[in-house]
Amino acid sequence: MKPGHGEVLLAEGDPRVREDEERLVEEFRRQLDEGMWAAVPVRNPGSGRREAQMVKDYADIPPDSERVIFFPRASGG
Amino acid sequence: MLLALLALALIAMVLAAPLGLRRLRDWRARRPTRATAGELDLELYDPGRERRAEQRARELLRSCVNAEEWGMYRDLGFIRVAGRHARREIDRDRGAHPAYAYLVYPHKPIVAYVPETGQLLSEYCVEFPDLTGGGGRHRLPASDDVLAKWMALTSDEDRVIRRANMHLVGRQLDPARVRRDLWRLAEWERRRGNREQVQQSQR
Numbered sequence: 001m002k003p004g005h006g007e008v009l010l011a012e013g014d015p016r017v018r019e020d021e022e023r024l025v026e027e028f029r030r031q032l033d034e035g036m037w038a039a040v041p042v043r044n045p046g047s048g049r050r051e052a053q054m055v056k057d058y059a060d061i062p063p064d065s066e067r068v069i070f071f072p073r074a075s076g077g
Numbered sequence: 078m079l080l081a082l083l084a085l086a087l088i089a090m091v092l093a094a095p096l097g098l099r100r101l102r103d104w105r106a107r108r109p110t111r112a113t114a115g116e117l118d119l120e121l122y123d124p125g126r127e128r129r130a131e132q133r134a135r136e137l138l139r140s141c142v143n144a145e146e147w148g149m150y151r152d153l154g155f156i157r158v159a160g161r162h163a164r165r166e167i168d169r170d171r172g173a174h175p176a177y178a179y180l181v182y183p184h185k186p187i188v189a190y191v192p193e194t195g196q197l198l199s200e201y202c203v204e205f206p207d208l209t210g211g212g213g214r215h216r217l218p219a220s221d222d223v224l225a226k227w228m229a230l231t232s233d234e235d236r237v238i239r240r241a242n243m244h245l246v247g248r249q250l251d252p253a254r255v256r257r258d259l260w261r262l263a264e265w266e267r268r269r270g271n272r273e274q275v276q277q278s279q280r
Contacts, residue, residue: 001225003207004215006130007137035208039228041141050143052228054236069141071225072217076242077186077202 001071010070028058028068036070127218134220142227148269153261156181156223158230160189180258181226183219186249187241195259200250201241203229 002008011027013020032038039052040061052069055061061068139147146156159175177198180188186200205225207215217225229237246252 001134001137001205001217001221003205003217004130005126006218006221007133037229039232041228050141051231052141054228054232069137069224069228071221071228072205072208074203074225074229074237074240075206076240077204 001069003072025058031070032056035073037073038068038070040065040068131218131220134218134224138220138224138227141224145269146227149262149265150220150223153258153265154182155258156227157262158227161234179230180255181223181230182250183222184216186244187226187230188246188250188255190255190259195256197246197252197255199243200246200248201238201243202249203237203241 010031011024013024015021015024028038038055040055041050042053042062042065043049044051053062055068138150142150142156146158150156158179158181160177160179161175175192177189178192179201180190182188186202188200189198190196191198203226205217205222216222226237246255
C-alpha cells in the first residue's frame with residue numbers, strides 16, 4: 001500500500017524457484033528496511049475467521065501464502 | 078527633404094537591428110527562467126488517480142476481510158473488530174461476543190467500546206504516514222486505511238494500540254454519532270440475521 005497510489009505490485013514469483021525466491025527475499029528486506037510493516041492475510045484455524053499475521057522475517061511467511069501486504073507502520077495521529 | 082530623412086531613418090534601423098537582436102538575446106539569457114512543473118518535481122495532477130486507487134483498495138479489502146466485515150464496510154462505512162486482550166481470563170476468546178471491540182473508520186480514530194452495553198471506552202488516533210519522503214502530502218486511500226488498521230489490530234493489537242494516541246471519545250469523533258453507528262450496526266445485524274434465517278428455511 002502506497003500513500004497516494006493505493007495498491008502497488010512490488011514483486012511476484014514462485015518461491016519454489018530459486019531465482020524468484022531471491023528476488024522476493026530482496027524486495028521483502030527492502031520494504032522492511034524502509035520501515036514498512038508486512039502482513040499476510042490468513043484464516044484462523046480455530047475460529048475459521050480471517051485475520052492478519054504480521055511477519056518480520058521472510059522465513060515467517062506461511063508457505064501457502066499467496067501474498068504479503070506491506071503498509072506504512074502505524075503512528076499516533 | 079522629408080523623404081531623405083525617412084530614408085536615413087530606415088538605413089539606421091537596418092544597421093542597428095543586429096545590435097538590438099544581440100542585446101535581446103543577452104537579456105533573455107540573463108533573466109531568471111520561470112520554474113516548470115518538472116523542475117520542481119511536481120507530478121501532474123491526475124483527477125482519476127485517487128478514484129482508481131480507492132477502487133483497487135476496496136477490492137483488496139474485500140479479498141482480505143471476512144464476508145460479514147466486508148458487508149459491514151460496504152453498507153455502513155466502518156468495520157467492527159473484536160478485541161482480544163481482555164484483562165480477565167473469562168472475557169478472552171468469547172468468539173462472537175467479545176468483551177470489547179473496536180469500530181474502524183477510514184481516516185478517523187479507532188473507537189473501543191463494550192458491545193454488551195454500548196459503553197464507549199476510548200478513541201485511538203492512529204495513522205499510516207507516507208514513509209517515501211513525499212513530505213506527508215499523500216495518505217492511503219480510505220479502504221487501504223481501514224485494511225491497514227484491520228491488519229494491525231487482528232495481527233498485533235497491543236502494538237498498534239501502544240503506538241496510538243488514546244483519548245476519551247469526543248476529542249475527534251462525536252459520541253452521539255458513534256452511538257448512532259452502533260445502533261445502525263445492531264439494525265444491520267438484525268436484518269442480516271433475518272435474511273439468513275429466511276435463506277436457511279428456504280433450503
